[in-house]
Amino acid sequence: MPDGRKDSAEEILSAFAVEPAHTKATLDLYLKQYPELASELIDLSLELEMVDPTAEDGIDTDSPIVNAAWAAFVGGDVNDAPITAASFTREVANGMGLKLAALMGLRDRKVEVESLPKAFSARLSKALATPVARLMEYLAGPQGMPVGASFKSDAKPEQKPKIAIKQLLAECGHTPEQISNLLKED
Template identity: 40%
Template sequence: MNRETTKDEKFLDALDDLYIEGILAASPEELKAELLALGEDPDALAAVADAAFARAHAACAADTCAAPTSAAPAADPVRTVVSAAEGGSDPFAVQEDGGLRGVARSFGCNLNFLGRLKDRLIRVEDLSAGFLARLAAALGTGADELARFLAGPARVPVAARFKSDVKPEAVEKQSLAEAIESSGLSDEQKRHLASL
């Protein structure tokens, strides 16, 4: 259906363009400071961006795109501290080389699934001791600390906050099986995670 864009839609598009231009013009330090001031988690945003890049890259490879491929710039992980009410320090605020992408690779999952764990969108009672131990090892933390963190309230993913006109509410946590099926994991990754 072909229709003309209304003045309101043009205004909103122009406003989105200005917002995006502002983000692109900001330095990494300015973006980090703004996200932290808003109570956001820069690592979660980096995970969302990494997952989007991975999906776009996979779709491009599946469609045999002719565009040249280049490695995504490595996210500069930052250490964030979660308030004491949320269970102490964030074990997903990794500092090692490879950041969250390295953790996902080491654990045997993709960034989308890891992001669901990071945002505490998966019920901790569905996670076996072996699952927690392997994830804790990939994160370089203790299984007990990780379990306490994951037991906290679900966090609204950063991407959802930027797309909402009203403050989004945290969603209900999902089961491990639901997360495995809906995270775009390969069959091998699904089998690996289900076996833990």
């Protein structure tokens, strides 16, 4: 463990490397004590993670970015990665030009699959690194109930009917022009 003295960056990184466990807690301790080395500590942690596959609190394997990188590394198909709620990230929303609330509505399966234009579905599947068929299968599933909904209600929460993509985008604050641009066929 690091002691309170001023060590060189190399000594601090070496001390981190020889820690018996490279868990999130260990990384957090070093990041707290040496914030100026945050980038180097995180890079080293990721390198050590690859060396020690049994390490706890590892890489988020539900991330489409991680799945794509791993598939490229092993020479596999990115499309083998399953689509999960965790696949719908801020980066996907930004890349698509969607407000995060709209992407979360898609994640929660609030949209009628039939209302999705083919071009939009293709762009979303590409952003999520999954085939269009797998995306449609995911979106056609039952809606997700908001976490804690049953604790916030006196009555049993009920699922709302699915809505058209245009309605979701409008409810999330997209302008009519933005909606038109998002849903246009290429």
